[in-house]
Amino acid sequence: MIKFLLLLGVALVPMSAFLSEFVEKLFHGEESDVFGPVARIPYSDLLNNNPYVDPFVLHSMKHYGFFYVVDVPGYNASTELNLMHKFYDLPEEVKANIEIRRHNPANPNAYRGYCPGLDDVENTLQYKNLYNIGPHEVRAPMTSQKDDDLMKKLRYDIQEPNVWPSTEDCEFDKEFKETFQEGFEIRRNIARAFVRSISRALEFPELTSLFAEDEFSAMGLRKYPVRKRVNENMYSDHDDTLLRELEHVDSTITVLTTFNNPGLQMLYEGVYRDAPVSDNGFIVNIGKLVDDIIDNQLVSVKHRVKETEFDRYSITYFLGPQFDADISRSMSGAMTEAGRKYTIFGEWIKDYLGAIELFYY
Numbered sequence: 424m425i426k427f428l429l430l431l432g433v434a435l436v437p438m439s440a441f442l443s444e445f446v447e448k449l450f451h452g453e454e455s456d457v458f459g460p461v462a463r464i465p466y467s468d469l470l471n472n473n474p475y476v477d478p479f480v481l482h483s484m485k486h487y488g489f490f491y492v493v494d495v496p497g498y499n500a501s502t503e504l505n506l507m508h509k510f511y512d513l514p515e516e517v518k519a520n521i522e523i524r525r526h527n528p529a530n531p532n533a534y535r536g537y538c539p540g541l542d543d544v545e546n547t548l549q550y551k552n553l554y555n556i557g558p559h560e561v562r563a564p565m566t567s568q569k570d571d572d573l574m575k576k577l578r579y580d581i582q583e584p585n586v587w588p589s590t591e592d593c594e595f596d597k598e599f600k601e602t603f604q605e606g607f608e609i610r611r612n613i614a615r616a617f618v619r620s621i622s623r624a625l626e627f628p629e630l631t632s633l634f635a636e637d638e639f640s641a642m643g644l645r646k647y648p649v650r651k652r653v654n655e656n657m658y659s660d661h662d663d664t665l666l667r668e669l670e671h672v673d674s675t676i677t678v679l680t681t682f683n684n685p686g687l688q689m690l691y692e693g694v695y696r697d698a699p700v701s702d703n704g705f706i707v708n709i710g711k712l713v714d715d716i717i718d719n720q721l722v723s724v725k726h727r728v729k730e731t732e733f734d735r736y737s738i739t740y741f742l743g744p745q746f747d748a749d750i751s752r753s754m755s756g757a758m759t760e761a762g763r764k765y766t767i768f769g770e771w772i773k774d775y776l777g778a779i780e781l782f783y784y
């Protein structure tokens with residue numbers, strides 16, 4: 424196709440400068456706007472189970488592995504971004520109060536809270552600051568007192584209540600908490616409505632029941648500070664691009680906010696290409712665990728973030744299956760890759776958190 428257009432362009436030059444310019448545009452359009460056809464779904468239609476969205480969501484997820492949610496009533500990404508700036512600009516000793524227990528033993532949470540980027544990892548691709556918010560404001564009561572009820576204990580353990588910043592500016596504290604509680608709700612709504620859409624489109628009615636609870640959904644406010652040093656491990660094995668976030672496939676369902684920050688690239692037909700920014704909407708994609716559950720009917724897209732020359736802010740939201748969801752079998756009954764090791768999602772989470780603790784500790 425590209426070759427054909429080139430030939431056409433060359434042939435047309437002597438005939439008409441206008442036509443050749445037109446072909447030129449077509450040619451460049453194809454190169455730079457390969458993600459132009461990715462679906463942009465209005466939030467209200469997705470949430471209201473409007474079936475007209477299903478083929479668009481399905482096509483984008485089968486072809487590209489992601490789509491956009493736009494026109495979210497009452498949502499303003501700039502408000503979130505401004506609050507993130509203010510949060511990260513707080514003095515370290517204020518943020519220290521809500522650090523996870525690795526850094527602050529007074530916080531019993533291993534996961535929900537603030538995790539500063541550590542100096543000794545500045546040399547690695549993992550250098551970022553993260554503040555993690557979950558669905559719980561208080562801890563649900565323990566449902567079993569028996570020591571041998573390990574799964575019940577684990578379910579209790581992972582439901583860590585949020586810790587919110589407490590500064591001398593009550594207005595800020597209030598606005599921060601309310602904005603991100605609302606932001607969490609919007610992202611969870613999107614992820615669940617997406618599950619309903621693909622369960623209709625793929626005719627997997629049982630899929631939605633795996634996502635009825637969200638004991639471990641997680642929203643991360645991320646800051647990737649400008650890196651002062653670069654080493655050879657930070658270059659892509661794929662094409663030598665200098666990276667800020669390594670090339671990876673997610674695990675569960677992701678609702679991503681990149682604001683207007685460039686850098687995110689999605690793999691498409693063997694090439695990493697710039698994904699349009701989320702602007703005032705969201706980017707939705709799925710990871711391997713979920714793709715396996717739906718018999719790999721969609722694409723779990725490989726993605727990465729290129730190095731940027733500014734402090735880059737983004738927000739991730741992950742919706743996993745509920746704690747006791749059987750992740751060992753796909754919708755058609757085949758054994759999943761996770762199924763070789765785990766039966767329920769809770770067991771998977773245990774290892775996932777273990778890996779996080781190993782990394783941060």
Ligand SMILES: *[C@@H]1O[C@H](CO)[C@@H](O)[C@H](O)[C@H]1NC(C)=O
Pocket residue numbers: 499500501502505
């Ligand atoms: C979003 O909020 C910013 C201030 O935080 C404001 O300047 C902007 O006009 C708002 N945008 C919309 C669409 O309401």
